[in-house]
Amino acid sequence: MTAPVEYPQRIAMISMHTSPLATPGVGDAGGLNVYVSEVARRLGERGIEVDVFTRAEDDSPDVVEVNEHTRVVQVPAGPRAAVAKEELPAMVATFAEAVRQRLNGHELVHTHYWLSGMVGLELAEQCGLPLVHTMHTMARVKNVALGQGQTPEPDVRDRGEAQIVVRADVLTANTVDEARELHEHYGARPEQVAVVPPGVDLHTFHPCDQPKSRAQLGIGQDDQVILFVGRIQPLKAPDVLIRAVAELVARDPTRRERLRLIIIGSPSGPQSQWSQGLVPLIADLGVADLVELRPHSPRAELFRWYCVADVVGVPSHNESFGLVALEAQACGRPVVATDVGGLRHAVRDGQTGLLVRGHEAGAWADALATVLDSPGERVRMGANAAGHSSRFSWDNTAAATLAAYHAATLRKGSEGRFVVPHGPGSGRTRLRSS
Template sequence: MKRIGLISVHTCPLAVLGGKETGGMNVYVREVARHLGRLGLDVDVFTRRQTPGVPTVVPLGPGARVVHIEAGPQRPVPPAEIVVDLDEFIDGVAAFQRRTDTESALLHGHYWLSGLVAIELARRSRRIPVVQMFHTLGVVKNALADDPSEWVPQVRLDAEARVASQADRIVAATPLERAELAWYCGADDDRVRTIPCGVDVDLFSPGSAMAARARLGLDAQWVLLFVGRPAPIKGLEILLQALARLKADGFDRADLRLVIVGGDRDEGRDDERARLRAMADALGVGAWVDFKGPQPQPALPEYYRAADLCLVPSHHESFGMAALEAMACGAAVVASRVGG
C-alpha cells in the first residue's frame, strides 16, 4: 500500500478555523488527506503539537490520520519563530516513521515551513519525490504591505526560493499563482501544475435565507458577510469605509449588518479585531458591525445562506475559499480583482 506524507508544520488540519494561522489551508490539507484515504491510499498528516495532552495520532477517516510531532513549545507560535524547531520536527517525523515502519512514498508540503521539512526528509532517505503547495508567497505579501512592520522575514523568502527550486512538482491554485511562482521564486514552469481548489457541495449547498437568519439570530433586513482571518491583507477596513460612505450618503437604516466570521477565539488576544472594532466606532458604523469570532466549518453554510452579499475585499488572494463556499451556497459574491 502506498503511503503519502502530508506536512503542515505550523497549523493543524483539525484546528478551529478563522484564527490568525487557520483558514483555507487547514480545510485543504484535511480534505486532501481524507479523499486520498477514500481512494485507498494511506495518508499521514504531520503537524506540530500545539496543545498538551492531544493524542499523537488522531484518525481523519479511512486510511488517513493526523500525527502530532513534538517540536518546540506546545502552544501556537508565529511561523517565522518555528524555524528554530524544524530540526526537532524533522527528527520527530523520521522517528515516528521508523517506530511504526511507515515511510512515505511521496511527501506533500504545505506552506514554506513544510516545504523545508519535506526537502530535508527526502534528502535523508532514498530520493522520495516532493510535491509542494505554498498557499501564499511571502514576496507577494511584502509587495502589498502598507507598512514595513507587515513584511515577512528574509528567512521565509530564502526558504520559498529554495523549495521552489528543489521540489519535484509544485501545485498552484490559479494561473496567476503559477506565474508568480516563476516571476518571484524562479520556479521552472515545467514542474508547476495548476490545480484549482474544490468545495464540499454536500456541506455547502443552497438553503432558505430566512430560516438561516432565524437560526443564527440575525433580524437585519440586509446582511453583508465576511468570512476569514481579520488580517490587514484581507481588506476589512475597505468594508468599514464603504459603510461609512453609505451613512454619509444618507443611508441610516438600523437593520443593516456586516457580519464578520473569523478571528482569535480569545478576543482579548485579537489585536486586529480590536483595531477594526475601534475603527468601526470611529467611523460611526459600529452598530452595523457584528463580530462573530471563529466558527467551525459545519456552521459556515448557515452564514452564507443568510447573506445578501458575501464580500471578499482582499488586497490579494492565492485562491479565496470563502468565495467558492459562498457561491456553492447560492450567495452572491463581490470580490476584489486581485487573483484567486
C-alpha cells in the first residue's frame, strides 16, 4: 500500500509589500492579493495553519482571523503608513527580523513577489526552513515587454530575483510558459519548478442575468458595453481600449448612440501620475461621452459590472496569468486580451474570446467589433468561457500548492525532516498528514 503523502501543517506565508486584506485595484493591490488571500484561506479550510505576514500600514489590529486556521499578521517595519514600493527594499532586514521573532512552530516559508522572497531568504537561512517562492511577475520578463511610458524594473529587483531562484527549494509558476521563462531568464532548474495554476472564486463570479444587472446599475439594455478592470497604470494599458473605441466610432459614427467603455480601477505604482493623462486623451479623441472612469469596486459589486458587459478587454503588456480574464469568463463574458504571457492560457483564442497581437488601435477595434457585432458568437463564446473558467478553482490551486510544499520539504532534508524554530515542538519534526 502506498504511504500517505505528508505535508507541513504550519505555514509562514509572506506578502510584505501588500496585504491580502487590501481591496484589489487600490494602490499596489491586484491579482497577487487575491492569490494570497484565496490560497491561504483554502489551505486553512484543509486544516493547514497559515499565518500570512504583511507589513503594517495602519493602526488596524495586528492579527486578523480569516478562518479557523488562517490569520493575517501585520508586522511593524518602517512607518505604519503606506510607502512607495521602491522604498521597501531598505526595510527587508527589519521586516524579516520582526517575522522571525513571531515564528512559532512554522514548518515552511512561502513567499510572494521578490521583496517577500528576499525576506524568505533570510528566514530560510536563519531557521533552516524550506522555502517556496511565487514570483507573480519577473523583472527580466517585464523589461523585455515594456510598453510606451513604462519604467524598467530596477537592478536591485533583478539581482534579488536571481538570488531567490538560486536558493529557493521550489519555485511555483502559473503556467508552463512561466516555468520556461524562469529557466530561460534565471536559470531555474526544471526539477525546481512546480506549475500551480491560479484559480477563480466561482462562488462570487458565475454566469449571471445581464438585463437584471444593467437595470440595477443604470446601463441601457441596448448599449454595447466594453469593460476594463484593473489598476490604472501603463502595464495594464487601458488607453489601448480608449483608442480602440475612438477607432470604432470613426469607422461607424452610428455606434456613438450605443457604445460605452467603462474603466474600473485606481492609479497604482511609481507611475501613478500616468493616469492623469487619460482624461485629456479621452477629450482629444472626442470620446468623452463614451468613456466612464470609475474607482475600484468591492468584489461583490465587481461581479455586477462583469455582468453588464458584452465584452471585457484585458490589453496588458504582460500578465503572469490574468485573473481579471478568468473572473470575466466565469461570469460568462467573452474576453479580448493581448496575446502575451499567461493570457494565452487564461483565454482560449476563438473559443472563449480573442487574443490580439500588439496594441495597435485598429487591431483592437477589429477584435472588439467581432464580438460586439455578432450576438450569436458572443453567446457561444460566453458559454464556452463559463465552462473554461470552471476548471480553474482555488481548491485545485491549494492542492497543487500542497504538492509543492511536499516537494520543498523533501528537497530540504532527507525524509522530510527539518528544524522548526522557536516555541513548542522546536527541534526536529516529522511532517504530519493533512
